[in-house]
Amino acid sequence: MANYFNSLPLREQLAQLAQCEFMGADEFNDGVAALKGKKLVIVGCGAQGLNQGLNLRDSGLDVAYTLRDSAIAERRQSFLNASDNGFKVGTYEELIPTADVVLNLTPDKQHTAVVNAIMPLMKHGSTLAYSHGFNIVEEGMQVREDITVIMVAPKCPGSEVREEYKRGFGVPTLIAVHPENDPQGHGLAQAKAYAAGTGGHRAGVLKSSFIAEVKSDLMGEQTILCGMLQTGSILCFDKMIEKGIDAGYASKLIQYGWEVITEALKYGGVTNMLDRLSNPAKVKAFELSEELKVIMRPLYNKHQDDIIDGTFSRVMMEDWANDDANLLKWRAETAETHFEKTPAGDVEIAEQEFFDHGILMVAMVKAGVELAFETMTAAGIIAESAYYESLHETPLIANTIARKKLFEMNRTISDTAEYGCYLYNHACLPLLQEFMQGIDTDVIGKGLNEQSNQVDNQTLIQINTALREHPVEKVGAKLRGYMSAMKKIV
Numbered sequence: 001m002a003n004y005f006n007s008l009p010l011r012e013q014l015a016q017l018a019q020c021e022f023m024g025a026d027e028f029n030d031g032v033a034a035l036k037g038k039k040l041v042i043v044g045c046g047a048q049g050l051n052q053g054l055n056l057r058d059s060g061l062d063v064a065y066t067l068r069d070s071a072i073a074e075r076r077q078s079f080l081n082a083s084d085n086g087f088k089v090g091t092y093e094e095l096i097p098t099a100d101v102v103l104n105l106t107p108d109k110q111h112t113a114v115v116n117a118i119m120p121l122m123k124h125g126s127t128l129a130y131s132h133g134f135n136i137v138e139e140g141m142q143v144r145e146d147i148t149v150i151m152v153a154p155k156c157p158g159s160e161v162r163e164e165y166k167r168g169f170g171v172p173t174l175i176a177v178h179p180e181n182d183p184q185g186h187g188l189a190q191a192k193a194y195a196a197g198t199g200g201h202r203a204g205v206l207k208s209s210f211i212a213e214v215k216s217d218l219m220g221e222q223t224i225l226c227g228m229l230q231t232g233s234i235l236c237f238d239k240m241i242e243k244g245i246d247a248g249y250a251s252k253l254i255q256y257g258w259e260v261i262t263e264a265l266k267y268g269g270v271t272n273m274l275d276r277l278s279n280p281a282k283v284k285a286f287e288l289s290e291e292l293k294v295i296m297r298p299l300y301n302k303h304q305d306d307i308i309d310g311t312f313s314r315v316m317m318e319d320w321a322n323d324d325a326n327l328l329k330w331r332a333e334t335a336e337t338h339f340e341k342t343p344a345g346d347v348e349i350a351e352q353e354f355f356d357h358g359i360l361m362v363a364m365v366k367a368g369v370e371l372a373f374e375t376m377t378a379a380g381i382i383a384e385s386a387y388y389e390s391l392h393e394t395p396l397i398a399n400t401i402a403r404k405k406l407f408e409m410n411r412t413i414s415d416t417a418e419y420g421c422y423l424y425n426h427a428c429l430p431l432l433q434e435f436m437q438g439i440d441t442d443v444i445g446k447g448l449n450e451q452s453n454q455v456d457n458q459t460l461i462q463i464n465t466a467l468r469e470h471p472v473e474k475v476g477a478k479l480r481g482y483m484s485a486m487k488k489i490v
């Protein structure tokens with residue numbers, strides 16, 4: 001197999017990267033009809049598998065799980081996830097031959113082995129579904145020509161796919177049909193029904209491509225969504241400890257701070273997040289974020305360039321072949337960081353205090369969101385896709401850190417995302433060392449000791465204009481306008 005993206009002429013690469021069409025609610029009036037009465041069999045019952053299956057069943061679809069023999073024999077967590085929730089569980093041989101749609105929700109590293117094992121068992125004219133395009137795009141998996149290949153990719157951790165559904169909402173979702181595998185021409189109808197079954201249509205669905213999803217998803221997860229929050233957590237915590245801030249307070253400010261400050265982001269974009277600060281703090285956060293953007297832009301460009309040309313995938317697959325040596329080493333190192341080993345203190349922190357004492361965190365989120373958006377769109381990703389993959393998903397990742405710190409984030413996201421997060425973190429920590437030397441507790445831990453809200457008018461006007469004029473704010477206002485049912489989390 002060879003990288004599918006790299007096998008295409010530039011003309012087709014650009015066309016596929018630019019595939020992005022917002023699908024209005026009226027395109028989902030048929031709901032799950034296209035899959036009603038069909039047998040959906042999910043391979044794997046982990047973060048996405050369990051939560052998507054629960055949503056699909058609650059949406060009235062026939063869902064069962066097929067697990068590898070060892071998972072069933074050893075009654076592993078995946079087996080318990082499915083059986084404890086009342087789902088039928090069977091082996092590949094028992095369930096795949098009668099499946100109309102097989103949802104491959106196993107780790108990306110396993111996709112080639114899994115698809116090679118299940119494809120011979122799949123009935124003629126059935127459908128193979130993915131939630132990430134890595135296997136098709138980066139590995140170039142060739143699927144039997146009678147099989148329809150679709151993707152329904154939630155722009156969200158598995159846990160929040162379920163939580164937002166239970167809140168009566170959903171998560172933004174990219175759908176796609178692999179152009180090499182749509183023999184009956186019903187791939188789009190099935191992908192739409194699958195997206196509706198997960199609740200994604202309530203938040204927003206983009207008709208995308210496997211290529212556009214992969215090249216944006218890898219970028220978002222490596223940078224703003226996971227890498228930036230991990231790097232920011234470690235740097236901000238270590239700085240507060242260096243400056244004598246109580247460790248429990250510092251731990252709580254960060255663990256819960258990302259969730260609080262990015263909730264403002266979710267409802268009103270970067271503008272609203274900075275509007276939550278005093279004028280002097282807003283000016284300071286803006287200045288810090290501009291400095292961070294200059295320092296980190298080359299790193300964001302390198303991550304996107306390596307994702308586009310397949311370097312990232314090649315390097316990660318080398319680690320797969322080396323028994324995930326780096327992934328496991330970096331996972332262990334993360335667990336040993338001072339932030340991870342310091343429990344959040346039993347101290348009350350008011351909602352506004354998270355903003356006032358977390359000016360640097362606000363600056364990091366602003367810098368990361370804008371840089372990721374700017375870099376993705378410069379690489380040919382369409383603004384709507386870049387928005388979902390940067391600004392909108394950040395609060396959903398922050399929710400996982402609020403639960404159980406970086407451990408929970410890295411456990412909940414895919415192994416692919418976890419690997420990319422560490423790759424970024426390893427590069428960004430040294431990159432920001434000099435910047436952090438100039439940081440003090442006025443922007444992280446204690447806040448500015450300003451006696452008034454007075455700032456220079458021209459400065460404030462320039463900052464407010466820059467915030468509001470950024471393209472991520474323009475597309476964000478439009479897409480949030482469609483999310484009328486969005487629910488508060490904190």
Ligand SMILES: NC(=O)C1=CN([C@@H]2O[C@H](COP(=O)(O)OP(=O)(O)OC[C@H]3O[C@@H](n4cnc5c(N)ncnc54)[C@H](OP(=O)(O)O)[C@@H]3O)[C@@H](O)[C@H]2O)C=CC1
Nearest residue numbers: 044045046047048071078105106110131132157158413414
């Ligand atoms: N995690 C997330 O939030 C998101 C993930 N995705 C995508 O969804 C897909 C699934 O990821 P995720 O939910 O994180 O995966 P998880 O690691 O959470 O779960 C993987 C599941 O697959 C099973 N599994 C592992 N290895 C094999 C194998 N060799 N053969 C058969 N089954 C196996 C595991 O069970 P057992 O080991 O017991 O057999 C487990 O049930 C990926 O393509 C990912 O990129 C997309 C968006 C977000």
Ligand SMILES: CC[C@](O)(C(C)=O)C(=O)O
Nearest residue numbers: 155156157221413414417
């Ligand atoms: C942000 C990481 C992610 O892409 C996701 C939850 O969307 C993943 O692969 O887990």
Ligand SMILES: [Mg+2]
Nearest residue numbers: 155156217221
């Ligand atoms: Mg993602």
Ligand SMILES: [Mg+2]
Nearest residue numbers: 217221414417
């Ligand atoms: Mg991902």
